[in-house]
Amino acid sequence: MEKGSRIYVAGHRGLAGSAIRRALERQGYTNLLLRTHAELDLTDGAAVRTFFAAERPEYVFLAAAKVGGILANDSYPAEFIRENLEIQTHVIDASYRAGVKRLLFLGSSCIYPRLAPQPIREESLLSGPLEATNRAYALAKIAGVEMCRSYNRQYGTAYLAAMPTNLYGPGDNFDASSSHVLPALIRKAAEAKRAGAKQMTVWGSGEPRREFLYSEDLGEACVFLLHLPAAAFGGLVSAEAGPLINVGTGEDLTIRALAEMVLRVLGHECALVFDRSKQDGTPRKLLDVSRIHALGWKASTGLEEGIRQTYAWARAMLD
Numbered sequence: 001m002e003k004g005s006r007i008y009v010a011g012h013r014g015l016a017g018s019a020i021r022r023a024l025e026r027q028g029y030t031n032l033l034l035r036t037h038a039e040l041d042l043t044d045g046a047a048v049r050t051f052f053a054a055e056r057p058e059y060v061f062l063a064a065a066k067v068g069g070i071l072a073n074d075s076y077p078a079e080f081i082r083e084n085l086e087i088q089t090h091v092i093d094a095s096y097r098a099g100v101k102r103l104l105f106l107g108s109s110c111i112y113p114r115l116a117p118q119p120i121r122e123e124s125l126l127s128g129p130l131e132a133t134n135r136a137y138a139l140a141k142i143a144g145v146e147m148c149r150s151y152n153r154q155y156g157t158a159y160l161a162a163m164p165t166n167l168y169g170p171g172d173n174f175d176a177s178s179s180h181v182l183p184a185l186i187r188k189a190a191e192a193k194r195a196g197a198k199q200m201t202v203w204g205s206g207e208p209r210r211e212f213l214y215s216e217d218l219g220e221a222c223v224f225l226l227h228l229p230a231a232a233f234g235g236l237v238s239a240e241a242g243p244l245i246n247v248g249t250g251e252d253l254t255i256r257a258l259a260e261m262v263l264r265v266l267g268h269e270c271a272l273v274f275d276r277s278k279q280d281g282t283p284r285k286l287l288d289v290s291r292i293h294a295l296g297w298k299a300s301t302g303l304e305e306g307i308r309q310t311y312a313w314a315r316a317m318l319d
């Protein structure tokens with residue numbers, strides 16, 4: 001990518017998309033094509049085709065998606081599969097028709113089987129049953145990976161699918177009913193601290209292990225990937241495992257340890273109570289990140305520091 005290349009960031013106001021936008025701006029890219037949902041509804045195929053025909057982006061970051069935590073995914077599977085299929089189908093096809101040079105499609109580590117061998121390699125895709133609570137979302141994202149593969153094979157496009165682990169950071173969703181686990185724990189800890197509570201309830205057993213990636217690190221990784229030399233990028237696109245690459249830290253911890261870390265960062269001491277009536281989800285979900293490490297990228301923000309920065313961003317809203 002040249003500094004003046006026309007670059008479209010779909011979903012530039014979301015957690016991942018805003019991080020990509022900031023990474024591009026930090027690195028001096030000046031010709032960013034940005035549209036809010038009100039300006040461009042990506043579930044409207046005709047509107048998407050009109051936008052691409054008029055703006056002719058050269059590079060596309062597809063970070064727009066309907067996302068949510070375990071409760072939201074389990075409660076609204078129809079919305080999760082329908083809206084994500086519509087968004088990615090419209091953007092990927094319009095990118096092909098407009099002659100986009102490279103596209104990066106952002107998925108999720110939940111595309112992998114529930115009991116995949118750990119750490120999870122890209123080759124594990126479609127090797128076993130999915131986690132039931134987010135099956136609809138996972139299937140939509142798997143379809144996006146296959147769409148990238150199919151367009152590359154039939155049309156000679158250069159579309160890559162990046163699968164980030166659990167994201168958190170500035171711009172995250174802290175809603176009590178739809179947030180992911182880390183912002184939910186930050187919210188609960190802030191409320192416990194404000195109330196001087198002696199205990200804090202955590203959903204599930206606290207035993208599942210999760211990996212977390214700071215959103216700013218993801219933004220840097222995405223720009224790194226789309227800016228790779230032709231040979232390296234082409235090797236990823238044509239890999240036997242598909243045009244698929246994991247993005248994470250390669251480290252995980254239990255939900256119990258995560259809750260303890262959040263309390264420590266926020267400066268509040270209290271007992272943890274685990275509500276085992278709530279679902280745990282996948283027992284463990286650690287990505288094998290050897291492929292992206294071999295290319296020269298590694299996450300730079302430690303989890304405790306990332307939580308500290310995230311809380312600093314959200315503090316006015318939570319306190």
